[in-house]
Amino acid sequence: MTLPPLLRPLHMLARSTRSFTTSALRCSKPLPPRRVILDSEIIEKFLHGSGPGGQKINKTSSAVQLKHLPTGIVVKYQDTRSRSLNRKRARQILGERIEELELGEEARTRVKAREKSKKKGSADKKKRRKYRALAEGKEGVRAEEDAEDDVGERSETAAVEFETGQSEVKHRKSEG
Structure with missing residues (x-):
């Protein structure tokens, strides 16, 4: 006895499905590894936030300021209410800035920016080609x-010539 499709085990259904991948993931080069930032290289401070948000943002210390001692780079981040999320995002930004300083054009952010601009340029070129x-x-x-209209006008002119004569045709052309 066979079970209806909804009651069959999932592993049987898994064989019949295909997995789809994008060619961009397969073709892209691996990005350079991220540098690990040691806690001993960072001074971390939690500050009161500023800007819109009323009294609450002014009273809570959810904004994070990180200073990287070897390079002197300072990052301040306060986009969320959560201290831990602000801290995590500030560390990511600090890591990206240090990487840009050390690697220059080979940094992850610059590589991604180049790929993004290449894709945008390609899409723009395709769009121009399409509309052209x-x-x-x-x-x-x-x-x-226009060619069909010209043919239609010629046949109309011939019909007028046949019915009325040459003088009528000249008069008609001067009107139109």
Whole structure:
């Protein structure tokens, strides 16, 4: 006895499905490894926040300020209410800035920015090509319509000539 599809074990269904991956993930080069920042290299302070948010942001010490002693880079972060999330994000930003300082053009952020701009340029080029082809197609259709209109006008003129004579045709052309 076979079970209905909804009651079959999941492993049977798993064989029938395909996994999809994007070619971008397969083609992209691996990014350089991140540098580990030691706690001994950082001075960490929790400060009162500032800006919009009323009294609450002014009273709580949820803003984080990190100073990297070897380089002197200072990062202040206060986007969320959570001290731990602010601390985590500030450490990420500090790591990115240190990496940019040490690696220059080979830093993860610069590599990602280059790839993003390349993709955007490619998409823009594709968009221009598409609309140029559409415009050329419309111009081609217009040219065909104009040619058809010319043929229609010629046949109309011939019919008028046949019915009324040459003088009527000249008069009609001067009107239109």
